[in-house]
Amino acid sequence: MTKLEQGFLLLTSHLGNPDRRPLTLAQLRTLSQRVNNAARQTDARELLPSDLYAIGYGKEDAARILSLLDDTMLLERYLAKGADHGCYPLTRVSEHYPSLLRSRLGVDAPPCLWYKGDPTGLTRPAIALVGSRELSAANRRFAQEVGTQAARQDYVLVSGNARGADITAQQACIREHGQVISVVADTLSDKQPSDQILYLCEDSYDFPFSAARALSRNRIIHALGQCALVAQCELETGGSWDGSVKNLRNNWSPLCCFDDGSAASKALQDRGASLITAKQLSNLEDLCQPQPTLFTN
Numbered sequence: 001m002t003k004l005e006q007g008f009l010l011l012t013s014h015l016g017n018p019d020r021r022p023l024t025l026a027q028l029r030t031l032s033q034r035v036n037n038a039a040r041q042t043d044a045r046e047l048l049p050s051d052l053y054a055i056g057y058g059k060e061d062a063a064r065i066l067s068l069l070d071d072t073m074l075l076e077r078y079l080a081k082g083a084d085h086g087c088y089p090l091t092r093v094s095e096h097y098p099s100l101l102r103s104r105l106g107v108d109a110p111p112c113l114w115y116k117g118d119p120t121g122l123t124r125p126a127i128a129l130v131g132s133r134e135l136s137a138a139n140r141r142f143a144q145e146v147g148t149q150a151a152r153q154d155y156v157l158v159s160g161n162a163r164g165a166d167i168t169a170q171q172a173c174i175r176e177h178g179q180v181i182s183v184v185a186d187t188l189s190d191k192q193p194s195d196q197i198l199y200l201c202e203d204s205y206d207f208p209f210s211a212a213r214a215l216s217r218n219r220i221i222h223a224l225g226q227c228a229l230v231a232q233c234e235l236e237t238g239g240s241w242d243g244s245v246k247n248l249r250n251n252w253s254p255l256c257c258f259d260d261g262s263a264a265s266k267a268l269q270d271r272g273a274s275l276i277t278a279k280q281l282s283n284l285e286d287l288c289q290p291q292p293t294l295f296t297n
Contacts, residue, residue, distance in 0.1 A: 001079075001089075008091040010069050012111035014204050015078045022068060029107045031065070085189035086116050087205040098122045104223040104252045110202040113220075114188055117198035121179050126156040127284055128225025128253065130218070130240045131165025132232045139232035142258045142278050143168040146229050149281045151178025158183065158224045160217060161199075165231040165240075170197075183221050185214040218243030223252045226288040229281075230257040230273070235264040248272045256280075256287050 012028060014020045023031065034055040047069065052062035082088060090097045090113045101109040127150045131143055147169035150157040157173040159166040161182040170180045173196075180197045186209035188201040201207075202217065218239055222228045228247055233240035241264065247255050248271045257265045259275035269275050280287065 002093075004093050005089075005091045006072075006075060007069060008093050009089060009112060010071055010075055011065070012091075013089075014207070015071065015074050016081075016204050016206050017074070018207070020071075021064070023065075025108060025111070028111060082114065082189070082205050085205065086193060087114050087189050088116075088119075089114055090119070096122070098224060101220065101223050104250075105219060108219065109223075110220060113200050113202055114205040115198060115200050116188055116191055116205075117193060118195070119198060121156045121181055121198045122224075124156045124179070125154075126158045126181060126225050127288075128158040128221050128228040129165060129169040130160065130221060130228060130230055130233075130243060131169075132234060132238065132240055133162060133164035135164050135168065135232055136260070139165070139258060139260055140168055142260075142281075143231040144172040145278045145281050146231065147172030147174075147178070148176050149284060151176030153284050155226070155284055156181055158221050160185065160214075160221055162214075169231070181224065183217045183224075185209055185217050215239055215242060219246065219252065222247040222255075225253050227254040227256060227284070228252075229276075229287070230255065230265075230268065232258065232260065232262070233264045233268075235262070235267055244268055244273065245271065251290075254288055254290050 012022050014022060038055045047066065049062050049066065052065060092102065092109055092111050096119060127146065129143065129146045131139065135143065143165040147157055151173045156179045157169060158181045159170050161167065161170065161184045170182060173180050178196070181200060182197055183200045184191065187207065188199055188205040191199045202220065207213065222243055230240060230244055233244060235241065244255055247253060255273040256276045257268045257273045259265060259277055265275060276287065
């Protein structure tokens with residue numbers, strides 16, 4: 001791990017301590033802009049308070065930044081504990097950090113992803129699948145077909161490992177000997193290793209499930225796919241709806257929704273999603289073509 005990656009982890013991660021106060025995305029963006037504008041030369045010496053004063057920070061904020069960077073022993077212990085559980089970090093400044101997240105999410109890309117499994121799947125074309133935990137029979141068949149076709153057409157399936165649409169599609173993909181990227185909102189270190197599944201989470205590998213983590217990871221799922229497929233969602237409620245609307249607003253990836261005749265699918269279509277049938281999954285490449293949306297300029 002490079003010094004830059006270490007510094008990024010120290011500034012942006014809880015490192016397993018929920019009481020630690022890393023920089024928010026907005027604060028990180030401000031720091032990056034100020035450093036770039038100052039064109040400070042990289043050298044071997046440690047960052048000094050005077051360096052931060054020179055780019056506009058007061059004593060309190062400068063002390064906080066330097067305190068975060070000084071947590072090197074905590075970082076070493078956290079990295080070692082992670083390695084014992086097969087969990088490793090990819091920071092936004094790491095060479096193999098997913099380029100799609102950088103390009104599509106920009107400053108909102110996760111500062112740190114922790115992974116468990118073979119990370120080479122992050123370099124392959126992928127299809128994202130989202131959907132409700134409770135599925136009707138037709139919607140469940142659609143989710144299964146997404147997983148099946150992803151494997152047969154050599155796409156990695158990206159999903160969220162939740163009950164319902166996620167697990168249905170993931171299991172179908174695995175049965176067809178495909179590869180899955182599972183972006184989890186619970187404890188990464190508890191996941192069982194698998195040759196076919198790469199597990200991802202953001203921030204800390206040992207944090208438990210929370211609704212906030214579940215909502216936050218949706219942007220990762222949508223942005224990692226060449227397109228995102230919605231098996232089923234509820235109108236104006238739930239994570240699948242929230243992530244899909246944000247995708248359409250921010251143009252993370254083309255969004256296709258199963259045409260199940262629901263009010264939710266019609267509402268997504270009105271915002272720019274394409275309604276599709278299970279038969280159209282036979283050519284995933286066609287679904288990956290960008291479509292204009294309500295939010296497109």
